[in-house]
Amino acid sequence: xxxxxxxxxxxxxxxxxxxxxxxxxxxxxxxxxxxxxxxxxxxxxxxxxxxxxxxxxxxxxxxxxxxxxxxxxxxxxxxxxxxxxxxxxxxxxxxxxxxxxxxxxxxxxxxxxxxxxxxxxxxxxxxxxxxxxxxxxxxxxxxxxxxxxxxxxxxxxxxxxxxxxxxxxxxxxxxxxxxxxxxxxxxxxxxxxxxxxxxxxxxxxxxxxxxxxxxxxxxxxxxxxxxxxxxxxxxxxxxxxxxxxxxxxxxxxxxxxxxxxxxxxxxxxxxxxxxxxxxxxxxxxxxxxxxxxxxxxxxxxxxxxxxxxxxxxxxxxxxxxxxxxxxxxxxxxxxxxxxxxxxxxxxxxxxxxxxxxxxxxxxxxxxxxxxxxxxxxxxxxxxxxxxxxxxxxxxxxxxxx
Amino acid sequence: xxxxxxxxxxxxxxxxxxxxxxxxxxxxxxxxxxxxxxxxxxxxxxxxxxxxxxxxxxxxxxxxxxxxxxxxxxxxxxxxxxxxxxxxxxxxxxxxxxxxxxxxxxxxxxxxxxxxxxxxxxxxxxxxxxxxx
Ligand code: SF4
Ligand code: SF4
Numbered sequence: 001x002x003x004x005x006x007x008x009x010x011x012x013x014x015x016x017x018x019x020x021x022x023x024x025x026x027x028x029x030x031x032x033x034x035x036x037x038x039x040x041x042x043x044x045x046x047x048x049x050x051x052x053x054x055x056x057x058x059x060x061x062x063x064x065x066x067x068x069x070x071x072x073x074x075x076x077x078x079x080x081x082x083x084x085x086x087x088x089x090x091x092x093x094x095x096x097x098x099x100x101x102x103x104x105x106x107x108x109x110x111x112x113x114x115x116x117x118x119x120x121x122x123x124x125x126x127x128x129x130x131x132x133x134x135x136x137x138x139x140x141x142x143x144x145x146x147x148x149x150x151x152x153x154x155x156x157x158x159x160x161x162x163x164x165x166x167x168x169x170x171x172x173x174x175x176x177x178x179x180x181x182x183x184x185x186x187x188x189x190x191x192x193x194x195x196x197x198x199x200x201x202x203x204x205x206x207x208x209x210x211x212x213x214x215x216x217x218x219x220x221x222x223x224x225x226x227x228x229x230x231x232x233x234x235x236x237x238x239x240x241x242x243x244x245x246x247x248x249x250x251x252x253x254x255x256x257x258x259x260x261x262x263x264x265x266x267x268x269x270x271x272x273x274x275x276x277x278x279x280x281x282x283x284x285x286x287x288x289x290x291x292x293x294x295x296x297x298x299x300x301x302x303x304x305x306x307x308x309x310x311x312x313x314x315x316x317x318x319x320x321x322x323x324x325x326x327x328x329x330x331x332x333x334x335x336x337x338x339x340x341x342x343x344x345x346x347x348x349x350x351x352x353x354x355x356x357x358x359x360x361x362x363x364x365x366x367x368x369x370x371x372x373x374x375x376x377x378x379x380x381x382x383x384x385x386x387x388x389x390x391x392x393x394x395x396x397x398x399x400x401x
Numbered sequence: 402x403x404x405x406x407x408x409x410x411x412x413x414x415x416x417x418x419x420x421x422x423x424x425x426x427x428x429x430x431x432x433x434x435x436x437x438x439x440x441x442x443x444x445x446x447x448x449x450x451x452x453x454x455x456x457x458x459x460x461x462x463x464x465x466x467x468x469x470x471x472x473x474x475x476x477x478x479x480x481x482x483x484x485x486x487x488x489x490x491x492x493x494x495x496x497x498x499x500x501x502x503x504x505x506x507x508x509x510x511x512x513x514x515x516x517x518x519x520x521x522x523x524x525x526x527x528x529x530x531x532x533x534x
Contacts, residue, residue: 051487111523113528186493187493187520187524189492193492194492195492196489196492272527275527277524284487284527339503351488351490352487352489352506354488355485355487356486356488357486
């Protein structure tokens with residue numbers, strides 16, 4: 001008989017302390033031993049995890065009102081500008097924002113030692129943050145400037161809202177040119193000197209529910225060490241099944257999530273300020289998503305291995321930057337994790353930018369929360385578009401008037 | 402005199418020349434090679450323990466041959482609490498002192514293989530690598 005479980009049934013088991021929860025790594029071994037059907041019968045939830053730099057991240061802040069009041073027009077936190085083109089004392093601090101006096105790449109390759117992501121981590125560590133604001137002054141908001149210190153605790157709200165996180169899959173970046181380049185995929189040595197990838201592969205959330213059968217708006221998740229929710233699809237959500245010129249398929253890619261959660265219950269070791277040499281500052285984000293085993297199909301996808309998941313090899317010295325077609329085909333995550341891949345007949349050392357041990361730890365923490373009844377599944381109010389919706393990405397054309 | 406620890410750096414033009422043998426042959430110095438590495442760009446790094454009467458003359462000879470000489474007063478260390486085991490340094494570190502352990506994919510640091518090139522200080526995205534003196 002086909003296996004069908006509902007969210008309510010699984011939550012009831014969690015409440016009773018009887019739910020069977022395995023991480024995406026553990027479930028692979030079970031499926032290899034017992035098969036998909038038996039595994040789907042036994043297991044209620046599969047937990048996933050990822051821990052990677054995710055640039056499209058940031059936090060909405062409400063500072064409370066000073067006396068006299070100010071309608072903040074510009075705001076800086078430890079010298080890093082926050083966007084304040086919203087209500088009087090609200091602002092959005094983006095992870096990649098830099099202090100105005102950062103030398104950036106004028107001192108190539110720039111170090112980008114401190115940015116919005118680092119301010120977020122400092123807030124989580126309870127540090128005092130220097131705040132400055134200026135305004136033009138109004139009849140109802142007379143103050144024109146302020147300088148003070150704030151901590152996370154002092155704020156009314158600090159809502160992490162990341163418009164694009166948890167990329168389903170990512171390129172494997174290489175450098176074909178004859179000089180070292182510095183990219184958001186790290187330092188790439190000349191003449192195919194190294195290859196960098198950035199996915200947890202078989203532990204990564206959107207590779208384990210590739211067709212969005214369970215993940216949707218309202219899905220409760222592990223976010224930055226606390227609890228968060230999927231708010232929407234991420235920006236640039238273009239799920240596809242990867243294909244080469246001969247129509248061979250190479251698994252899913254392209255999906256993204258927008259996520260939201262209360263920063264005040266998150267932890268500094270799961271939201272880490274990050275500096276990419278020669279590229280910029282960002283935030284490394286820890287995300288874990290529980291996948292309810294509603295049926296065998298969900299289990300089949302949740303148990304795919306690194307051998308069946310692929311990254312596209314892309315040249316970052318030219319093709320990527322110029323937005324030109326051309327890639328070097330696909331490599332499996334099993335090959336990437338072995339530390340060596342072969343590109344154009346050359347053996348190239350491969351290394352990750354995404355921490356697999358941390359991804360494993362996140363899947364483990366989420367599993368513990370579920371086993372202890374500290375975390376329940378939420379049924380999405382709406383599922384997200386999948387590759388079947390054939391969303392096509394638009395490009396920006398440069399037009400004269 | 403007591404042996405001194407020094408780092409020698411060779412550009413690619415001289416990394417294949419037999420320079421070190423002259424330290425013993427012409428200057429009577431006693432040396433012990435602690436670490437040696439040639440990176441893919443053919444630049445060499447050598448960490449030596451060196452002693453002998455004509456120590457200074459030996460160093461002058463090295464410099465005249467285009468070798469950069471640096472005292473080994475420092476050590477690279479990793480802040481284990483900060484390191485996220487992301488792996489971004491592992492294909493960059495020229496000697497494999499920073500490496501991924503498989504299958505756990507934890508990043509390990511073996512300071513015995515470190516040649517103090519300091520590249521990891523720059524590429525580590527969370528600044529987990531530092532110089533300790
Ligand atoms: S300084 Fe860093 S990159 Fe250089 S050898 Fe030592 S550990 Fe490796
Ligand atoms: S780059 Fe830094 S954080 Fe990443 S593994 Fe190396 S030392 Fe650790």
